[in-house]
Amino acid sequence: MLRGFFVFSFALPLFAAAPALKDVKVFPADVNLRTRHDRQSIVVQATYADGVTRDVTAQASYALGQKSLAKFEKFTLTPIADGQTELRVKFSGRTLVVPVKVEQSQVEPPISFLNDVMPVFTKAGCNTGGCHGASRGKDGFHLSLFGYDPDGDHHRITRELIGRRINLALPEESLLLEKSVNRVPHTGGERMKPGDELYRTLLSWLQAGAPKDPPAVARVVRLEVQPAQSVLEGTDEAQQLSARAFYSDGSDRDVTTLTAFMSNNDAAVKVTDAGRAIAGLRGEAFITARFEDQAAGVQVLSIPKNLPFTWPAVAETNYIDTAVHAKLRQLRLAPSAVSDDATFLRRVHLDITGTLPAADDVRTFLADRSPTKRAAVIDELLGRREFTNLWVMRWAELLQIRSADQQVQMSAKSALQYFEWLEERIAANVPADQMVRQLLTAAGPSFENPAANFYKVERDTLKLTENAAQAFMGVRLQCAQCHNHPFDRWTMNDYYGFAAFFGQIGRKPGEDPRETIITNSASGGVKHPVGGKDMAPKFLGGPKPEIAKGTDRRQVLADWLVAPENPWFARNLANLVWAHFFGKGIVDPIDDIRVSNPPSNPALLDALAAKLVAYRYDFRALIRDICNSRTYQLSATANATNAGDDTNFSKSAVRRIRAEVLLDALSAVTGAAEKIRGLPQGGRAVEIADGRTSNYFLTTFGRATRETPCSCEVRMEPNLSQALHLLNGDAVNAKVTAGGLVKKRLRDGQKTPEIIEELYLRTLGRFPTATEKEKLQAFFPEGKNPETALNDLFWSLLNAKEFVFNH
Amino acid sequence: MRPSPAFLGLVLATGAFAGEAVKKITFEDDVVPIFRDNCLKCHNPDKLKGDLDLTSFGNTLKGGGSGAAVNAGDPDGSQLYKSIIHADEPTMPPNAKLSARDIGVIRDWIAGGLLQGRSSKAIAGLKPAVDLAIKAGAVGRPEGPPPMPGPLALDPVVRAARGTALTAVAASPWAPVVALAGPRQIVLHRTDDLEFLGVLPFPDGSPADVKFSRNGKLLIAGGGRGGKSGLVTVWDIATAERVITIGDQFDTVLAADLSADQQWIALGGPDRVLKIYNTKDGALEHRLKKHTDWVTALEFSPDGKVLASGDRNGGLVLWDAANGQEMFTLPGHKGAITAISWRGDAEMLVSASEDGTLKLWKARDGSALRSLNAHPGGVLAARFAPDDRIVSSGRDHKVQVWNTTGRNVATAAFKGELPNRVAFSDDGKRIICSDWHGRVLVFDAANGKAVGELTTPPPSAKVSALE
Incomplete structure (x- = not known):
């Protein structure tokens, strides 16, 4: 204890040079109070030079212009009289002015089923899928899931079982209320307390006769949650969120207390019912807020307190690195080192063309002293036919090119025509x-x-x-x-x-x-x-x-x-391309962007999409940028800071090679071609036109059946049957024998070390290391025919993780 | 200004808790209320979760699937206690914890040696006060003048700023009397001059189903508090006394009836179990688990031999009232059964359903006779007249009279909000109908014209006809 104390007290000054204040923001930036019971809470967030943010609502000082118009209490403004004034917010020497407008301050607004009552069911969790929102309801009472059907809910509450759920003569004895506060036994327990805001809303609605809204009632058109991003330093550091709904009649409302908040990563950041985000372990979370039929999300990062971190001076090749590095700095993660030439060459071959580099390609590249050799090889690969094949396959998955059981529905002929149409377009760079x-x-x-x-x-x-x-x-x-x-x-x-x-x-x-x-x-x-x-x-x-x-x-x-300003199209395509090269989308899964699954790096996705539009949807150009970026060329080896990171592209992801590419690679390195139905002898698996075509190997390694456009069709996760198939199945052993590569080389009079070197280059794209060479010597005694041992080595290399994975 | 609707009211102060300083902690006085509020929804003889029934002293001592629940004098060694303090699995109640006070009561009760009661008094007032059974041959129209209610309380129990939908409307078969049920009370009116007769208080909650006995001398009400308690009460309308209280449900009773010979009381509700009690000693004779959803309607045949019951899933069953044997299931309804009514000769019955149809059935063999698309959107109520006619109301906001050939013979000039309950007056000449707002309207059954409105309470004045 004592020792810890001293360490702490000595250590403190090292970090105590507090980063300078960079910015202060007030949410919302303007306040509109309309009708008597309206209110607006205020949240103040400070941003510091190191990217950390703090909720300084309680530390700021406030001055209201005309105190006769509104009241400011507990960081909340409430109306007194109509007029306009301002709230001056001061923090650390900076002053921000928030205009305050008060209208209809004496008007008592009628209670609305849609705008007041329905949010209660969502906030209290009544209409979730596990409770009354289930398709058949719960305990005989059904509400629409998350309130998609307000008219139906009004009917079920007031008229489905007349006399049971509501009691307009004695509103407090309504079963709806008695159950919600657990006054009578309720399977869902106590969802609200007598007298709290939710209870009072339901009660006032019942007291008013459980009315339905007039047709002209204002509807929510947008939900805004602020601050859009928070970076919380240290466990238990918190940021209050502010939710504001905008209505079709132009009004707005502070709905923080009526909004249901949910974190997608409770370990990193949890969020309370009141909308307070609280940091936990290091990581990042997206908080989804739901109010009526609207949803919005904000990002909250949690970083350890007093983490010694110095951003390494790393080069930025292009806009991709700029965006990735900005996020990494915020998270205090350093990117890994750049990979060596051999790793890069193998990776870029696999990613751009779906093939392994030939032995001579590796030798030439490693010997090349040109500083621009990486860019040169990227350009060369983008021009290859195999690049087209790979992307035709990718699009064929999206478009589900597959013949149907019934030939009239989709014949093999139609599938082939469709595939060829696609191939022509991608080859011509349409x-x-x-x-x-x-x-x-x-x-x-x-x-x-x-x-x-x-x-x-x-x-x-x-x-x-x-x-x-x-x-x-x-x-x-x-x-x-x-x-x-x-x-x-x-x-x-x-x-x-x-x-x-x-x-x-x-x-x-x-x-x-x-x-x-x-x-x-x-x-x-x-x-x-x-x-x-x-x-x-x-x-x-x-x-x-x-x-x-x-x-x-x-x-x-x-x-x-396809209009350039469309928010989806270019971003989706850019993300799809990105995911191909990183094994993970910026939005991941790539075809499941939603409020609760936003891009991990929005700036990066925006930049890529903007570029794609600027390139007039030439995705080759985008791929050129991606492959030339430092981020793409990083090593897969973690450093002290980024071992736990797998979402921010701070190191290269180790990915199993996908089914078709792996089978083609096995055929290519062994020289034993595969016969695939519908393709000529030697045809490659990536060229399969019809999604119905498959074989045991492709199915085992998770080839897409193209029955749906889902990215989940391609299964990349390794499993036991894959390992067993490589070890014992005919894929590897039979190909090594059938290809006869070792036999041919021996017949040509090549020496064992030369053959060993070629096997390494063909399979792993690198020379054997000194250690490997030394250990291998034992298997090749003088005077013995090395053929069997060489074939065994070949088999071993093809079963090595280094071969099966792209790293 | 329109007279205020029928169910208006001021709530009387709810019963205060019994006096303080109870020295002995007993099962009946102290433990039952805690169990009732927290445990009995699952640990009752019908659900029997964990094979444990906590509704009676005997069964509580018997324990459940994992052995004895309580060991006298040893709270910490009692599974029940360990569960409620969350010291052992399963923690109870599943989603909550009892208050410290309640836990203390149960601990003291166990520690104090599991006392049943301070005296040897019965568990609940389930036993009938009188033998109601009518000897064979005496069923039907009573001798003497029509059975009119005796002196009733005139002050409504509930008087509120706003009306609420009535839960039941029932007319006497032999006297010009109609009973209107709403929160905490049943109000009686005359159907000839529409005069207010008085109030029968129902402090147990809301009566969900009300019927007159076949001889018109008794009024039966099944009801309670939603999600909490349910029972059936029978009044002698001449004395306004409760002669029977039966049933000890954990949710309100939704449907109830007394057989014509007054030997049996049947009840059903959200627990899906149809129960038949003997009025002689209040014993539960049959517990019928056949319905797959809430039991929503039931009625004994006028001869008392057959019981018809219907559920929220559209299930409809005929039972032998005497032995509880299933006779027929009547298939066809695709929505909740909202009403069942027998024709006076016990040969035919009508069922009403949320599927929009009225269906007529032959009682002798359970065969379907006719199906009428009576009210698109759902039929909410249906009732046979003393003769061959049927009155029904539904979600199409119509109140209609039909004959058994399926012809619509009259349509009431109803203009209210959602007519949810209907009845014929004893002479079959008038229709009494309640709506969603709790208004009660009276129509001429022959031409559908409005006759008047029943309002409560106009202490002296009669309501003049609307015409």
Whole structure:
């Protein structure tokens, strides 16, 4: 104890040079108090030079301009009289002025079911999936999950079982209230306390006669949660969050106490019901806030207190490094060192072309003294045919190119035509926006225009909608088909509004039964299942466009989707490309961006997307930037600070090589070609056109079946059957024998050390080390035919983790 | 200004806790209230979680699946005590902890040697005060003048600023009397001159189902507090005395009836169990676990031989009232059963459902006779007249009269909010209907015209007809 104390007291001065104050912000920046019971809490956040933030609400001093207009108490403003004034907030010598507007201060607002009562059920957890939000409800009482159906909830509470749930003569004896405070036994226990804000809201609504809202009631259009980012230094350091809802009538409201908060990483940062984020272990968390059908999120980082950290002077090749380093500095993580040439060469070959470097390529590259040799090899690889093959495969997964059980649905011929169409476009470097536009607006006979197969692969309008959102926007909409998305902003209205773009597709058979003619039927639509209303097309997260009758809705959708200002398209594509090179997306999984799963580095994703747009969707150019970045070229070896980091790209991720590439690599290094159905002898697995085609090896190593556009189709996790197949199956042993590489080299008169060297170069892309050479000597005694031992070495190398993984 | 609706009220002070300084801690006085509030929802004879039943002293001592629950004089060695102080798995109640006071009471009760009661008094007033059974042959219209209520309390128990939906409306089969049930009370009115007759207090909560006995002399009410307690009470309407209180449910009773011979009382509720009690000694004769959801409606046939019961899942079953044997299941409803009513000759019954239909069934073989799409959105109530007609109301905001051929013979000029309960007056000439706001409207059953409104309390004045 005593010893610790001294260490601490001596150590303290070393860190005591407190970083300078950089910025002070007040949330919200303006206050509007409207009607009598309105209020607005104030949060003040200070940012320091080292990136750390502090909640200084309690330390700041406050002065209200006209005290006759409003009251400021417990960091909360409440109205007194109409007028305008200001709140001056002072901290550490800086003053910020917050304009305060008070309106209708004498008006008693009517209680609203939608805006007052519904948030109670979400905040108190009544309508979660485990409780009354379950599809069949709980204990006989059902509420819509997270309140997607306010009208239905009003009906169930007031009219489903008349006389049971509410008692308007004696409101406090309503079962709704008695259960919620556990006055009568309630399986869900006590969700609120008599007299607290939630209880009082329900009670006032019952006292008012449990009214439904007039049709013109203002609706929430946006939820804002502040501060957008906090960096908390030290366990138990806290930051109060502020949630504010904006309504369709232009008003706003402090809804912090009515918002349900949730952290995606409780170990790093937990959040209280009141919206207080509290730091725990080192790490980062996203806090999702939910109010009515709106959701928003903020990022909170937790870093240890007094962590000695010096940012290393590392070079920045381009904007990618700038964005990655900015995040790493904030987290006090240092990036690993740059990888050696051999590792880089193997990695860049695998990533760009899906092939291993040839032995001579390795020798040449390692001998090259040019300082720009890495950039040169990147350019050279981007021009190879194998690069096209790899990305055709990736797109074929997104577009689910696969023949169906029923040939009329999707024949092998159609799948091949579709695949070839894709291959032509990627080989010709057709910009991705044009390609997607051609797919979305495809019309005509599918044999003549194979892009029309986009509408042949999936005929169900809703599934088509989901697939398009997932493949081109990285959004998983599926949940919103039946209820508001539990962890995102998407409502059923969003879902069916978006589906309406695909509601007027005509399909008729061509002459060949395997052919389908896609047309714009200019009629029909999509109905909302709650209420049965025909939905007008609405962009996801965007406005409702005016569409003249007869206009192809898909054209309107394509115009919006691939426009440079579209927030989804370029970001999704950039993220998809990034994930290919890092084994992890900036949003990860790549096709599941949502409020509760935001990008780990938004600045990086924004920069990549902006570049992609600037490059006119030429993703080769983006790949060139990525591969040239220092971040891509980092070593996989951790340093003292980044061992625990796997989300911020501070070191290279060790990734198992994906199924097709691994099989092709085995065939290539052994010289034993694989025969794959539908491909000529020697055809590579990455060139498989039809998703139905597979073999034992590919299935074991997790090849995508292309049954869905989901990124989860490609399974990358290693497992036991993979290891056993490599060790005992015919993949490795048979290929080593069938290829006869060792035999050929011996026949050509090569010496054992030369052959050993070549095997290392072919498989691992590097020379054997001195230790390896020395240890290997024992297996090659003088005078004995080395063939068996060399084949064993070959087998061992192919079973080495260093071979199976890209590192 | 419109007269204030029927169920208005001031809440009488709720019963205060019994006096302080109880020296002996006993099961009946001290432990039962704690168990009731916290444990009995699961540890009752129907749910029997962990094979443990804490509803009676005997079964509490018997223990559950893991042996004895309590050991006299040894709280720390009692599984029940260890569970409630969360010293051992399973911790109880599952999602909460009892208050320190309650834990103290249970500890003292165990330590004090598990006393049952201060005296040898019965567990609860379940036993009927009188033998109600009617000898064979005496069922039906009583001799003498129509059975009218005797002097009743005139002050409503509840008088509130706002009305609330009535939970039950029932008319006497032989006298111009209708009973209107709402929170804590049943109000009686005349159906001829609409005069207010008086109040039967129901301090046990809300009566969810009210019926007159077949001879019109008794009024039966099943109800209670949602999520907490339920029972059935029978009044002698001539004396306004409670002659029977039966049942000890852990949620309100939703449906109840007394057989025509007055030998049996049936009840059902959210626990899905249909129970038949003997009125002679209050014994539970049959516990019928057949319904897959809340039991929402039941009625004995007018001859008392058959019991029909329906549930929230659309299940409908006919039982032999005497031996509790299942006779027929009547399939077809796709939504909750909201009402069951027998025709006077016991040959036919009608069921109403949230699926929007009224279905007529032949009692003898359980066969379906007719299905009427009576009220799109859901039928909320249905009742046979003394003759062949049926009155029903539903979510289409209509109150209609049908004959058994399925023809709509009259439609009431109803303009209120959601008519949830209906009844015919004893002579079949009037319809009494309550709405969601708690208003009670009276219509002419022949032409559907409005006759008046029942309001409570107009101490002396009669309500003039609306016409």
